[in-house]
Every structure is written in C-alpha cells, then in structure tokens.
Amino acid sequence: MxxxxxxxxxxxxxxxxxxxxxxxxxxxxxxxxxxxxxxxxxxxxxxxxxxxxxxxxxxxxxxxxxxxxxxxxxxxxxxxxxxxxxxxxxxxxxxxxxxxxxxxxxxxxxxxxxxxxxxxxxxxxxxxxxxxxxxxxxxxxxxxxxxxxxxxxxxxxxxxxxxxxxxxxxxxxxxxxxxxxxxxxxxRGSINFFLTVKGIQGHTANGHRAENPVHYLTKLLSNILEKPLDEGNEFFLPTSIQIPTFDVGNTAHNVIPEFAKATINIRFNDLHTAETLIEWIDDKIETVFTNKIKATCKVRHEISARxxxxxxxxxxxxxxxxxxxxxxxxxxxxxxxxxxxxxxxxxxxxxxxxxxxxxxxxxxxxxxxxxxxxxxxxxxxxxxxxxxxxxxx
Ligand SMILES: [Zn+2]
Missing domain, CATH: 3.40.630.10 (Zn peptidases)
Structure with a gap:
C-alpha cells in the first residue's frame, strides 16, 4: 500500500x-x-x-x-x-x-x-x-x-x-x-414501566376488610419474570427484564399499606418493539387485576431507546x-x-x-x-x- x-x-x-x-x-x-x-x-x-x-x-x-x-x-x-x-x-x-x-x-x-x-x-x-x-x-x-x-x-x-x-x-x-x-x-432498545398498585389500607389482623397491594404487585411481577421473553438471536443477547425498584414505604408492621410501587426496566432485542412490550405488560396487568378484586394498577412507560x-x-x-x-x-x-x-x-x-x-x-x-x-x-x-x-x- x-x-x-x-x-x-x-x-x-x-x-x-x-x-x-x-x-x-x-x-x-x-x-x-x-x-x-x-x-x-x-x-x-x-x-x-x-x-x-x-x-x-x-x-x-x-x-x-x-x-x-x-x-x-x-x-x-x-x-x-x-x-x-x-x-x-x-x-x-x-x-x-x-x-x-x-x-x-x-x-x-x-x-x-x-x-x-x-x-x-x-x-x-x-x-x-x-x-x-x-x-x-x-x-x-x-x-x-x-x-x-x-x-x-x-x-x-x-x-x-x-x-x-x-x-x-x-x-x-x-x-x-x-x-x-x-x-x-x-x-438494543430500553423501556421503563412505572407501576403503582392501590389497595385498601387496614389492620393486618383484619385482612378480610383490607386489600393488600403488595400481594398483587408481587404476583404481577413474578408473573412477568416467570419465563424469559426470548433466547436472543444471531446478533442479539436475550431480552433482559430487571426490577430496579420496589417500594412500599410502610413503617408499621401491623398496617396493610394502601400503595405499592415498582419499576421494570426491559432491555430488548429486535424480536420486540416498545409497542409490543407495552401491550405485553398491559395483558399481564389485566390477568392479575381482574374486576373481581378492588386493588387497581396504574402504569406509565418511558421509551428511552428503540x-x-x-x-x-x-x-x-x-x-x-x-x-x-x-x-x-x-x-x-x-x-x-x-x-x-x-x-x-x-x-x-x-x-x-x-x-x-x-x-x-x-x-x-x-x-x-x-x-x-x-x-x-x-x-x-x-x-x-x-x-x-x-x-x-
Ligand atoms: Zn460519540
């Protein structure tokens, strides 16, 4: 040369x-x-x-x-x-x-x-x-x-x-x-979901009159983490789901709290889009928060990269x-x-x-x-x- x-x-x-x-x-x-x-x-x-x-x-x-x-x-x-x-x-x-x-x-x-x-x-x-x-x-x-x-x-x-x-x-x-x-x-893309579950506050001795948001939020999260979303492909690592925060902020052990919050961060490969993940999370929420229960779940998302x-x-x-x-x-x-x-x-x-x-x-x-x-x-x-x-x- x-x-x-x-x-x-x-x-x-x-x-x-x-x-x-x-x-x-x-x-x-x-x-x-x-x-x-x-x-x-x-x-x-x-x-x-x-x-x-x-x-x-x-x-x-x-x-x-x-x-x-x-x-x-x-x-x-x-x-x-x-x-x-x-x-x-x-x-x-x-x-x-x-x-x-x-x-x-x-x-x-x-x-x-x-x-x-x-x-x-x-x-x-x-x-x-x-x-x-x-x-x-x-x-x-x-x-x-x-x-x-x-x-x-x-x-x-x-x-x-x-x-x-x-x-x-x-x-x-x-x-x-x-x-x-x-x-x-x-x-890879990155998306955050911010979850807030509202239950009914009460005495831990009177669980039947309250509804514990922690129970529903943990059920939802374990549902989300249950199976890997994919195994990756030729060019990408598997999609990764992480729960970076889980907050109840309750200082009393005899009170069922009213709120429980968590964040989910998903680093996703090209087998997904932000939109398909938003839909996937919505579906998971619907299966846990049916109209048979009084606790509700609000979710907000932030797409940081596609x-x-x-x-x-x-x-x-x-x-x-x-x-x-x-x-x-x-x-x-x-x-x-x-x-x-x-x-x-x-x-x-x-x-x-x-x-x-x-x-x-x-x-x-x-x-x-x-x-x-x-x-x-x-x-x-x-x-x-x-x-x-x-x-x-
Ligand atoms: Zn640069």
Missing amino acids: TEINFNAIKLTQALVKCRSITPEDDGALLVVQDHLSSLGFNCTPLSFSGNGSYEVKNLFATIGSEGPHLAFAGHTDVVPPGNESSWKHPPFGAIIENDKLFGRGTEDMKSNIACFISAAEQFLKNNGGDFGGKLSFIITGDEEGEAINGTPQIMEWTKKNNIKIDHCLVGEPTSNSSIGDKVKIGR SFLNKPGQLSKIISKSISQATGRNEDPELATDGGTSDARFIKNYCEVIELGIRNQTLHQIDEFVYLDDLNELTKIYYQILENYFKNN
Missing part, C-alpha cells in the same frame, strides 16, 4: 482545542469545514433550531459525481470535562505525552473524524475528484445532548434536497483490544475485507449490538449504517486519551474502505 502522510494527529489536536461542550461549537465545525473545503468538498453549514430544543450547528460536505454514495457521520461536540483540576493535562490542551494524545473528545469522537478526513485526503490525492461516486460528511454539533437539531434534522434535510445516500459509516469508538476488531450493526438492527450487507462485507487488508489480521470483526445509543439510530431508516472507530477505552472519563499508533491504524483502515468501496462498486 502507498505510504500515507497523515495529519490525523494535528487535526485531532486542532479539534480537541475547541471547547465544544454541547451545544457550544467554539469553532470545531469550522476546523472540519476548512479542511474539507481545501480538499475540494462542497460544504453546507446547516443550523437547526426549534422542535423544542436549542439551536445546533451542523455541517454537510460532499464531493464526487455519479455512482455509489458513501457518507461518514460524526459529531464534534463533547461531554463536559468534569473537575478540570483532576486532569493530568488540561482537557482542551490536546497535549501529547509519549505515545498518547490527551483531551476531552480525543476518543469520542474527534480523532475518528480527523482519521477519516486524512483517509479522504489521501484517497483524493491518489484517485482525483472523479473517483466513480460520491463521498459526504454528516457532522453534527449535538450528539451528546438532546440530539434533536443534529443528525435527525440533517437526514431530513438530505431527503428534502433529494440527496440519496447509499451507505453510511459512523465513526464512534467501537474497537476493543485492537483497531477494527469490533464494529456495531445495531443496538432497538434496531442493520442486517449485514454490502458495506459490512467491504468493511470486514478492508480491516483484514489494512491490519493483516484474518478474523472478521465482531458484529456487535451492545453499548449505549448513537446517531446510527437516526440514519438506519435511510441506508445501511455501520459504526467503526477507535478503541473504546476512556470515553467520557477524566484523562480521556488515544494512542497515536491507533490513529495511524484507523486511518489506514478508513483509507482501505474508500478504495474498496469506490473501486469495487
């Missing part, structure tokens, strides 16, 4: 020096825009506001012509550094010590953007601007916050402007012990092949669906989307850092993906 002259390190440093704590930008998007403009990208800054959230700066940049359209998606915003004096080096100093680069956002995910820009730079140098397709960057300033005026609005904007993206690579830190050993193709899976397709094949070509390793990357949420959930309805980035080690921590060697390795992989994507299509 041709020797690559990278500026991924310098570019990561320039980005880390911007104090872009959501929704502040502090010039981070301009660093990306300036680099991409100098490479010939057509840059469109996109600022969105309203929709019940704060204003967010974003960037869409594109180059190329007819042919398959690959996009790289990422975010320039970071989570707060916490107590800055606890850091070994200033969180926005982008200090290099030995083989590491320190700073908030080095791992999540400014270095990934820098590596992809460096890979694109080398790719354009070797192939020219007419490389047989289109390459775009979807960069948002709000992934860590409410994520309302970021990627969802950019995707909506591409649709309105008839921009059709065929495949998307999200640069979140997914690697485990070596770069490219793990990619993400989906996520599950999704992108069945491995063309992009997944190209990525696996590129990783082994660039690293010399033979085993395919793990296709995982674990971890928290990412903006891939907003892109999945538009095209095949896969997440691949630097090692997941210190994100959101004090002294977040990346290994300089890892930046080199990731840029090589990204470069190989560009070669394989545009030359084999």
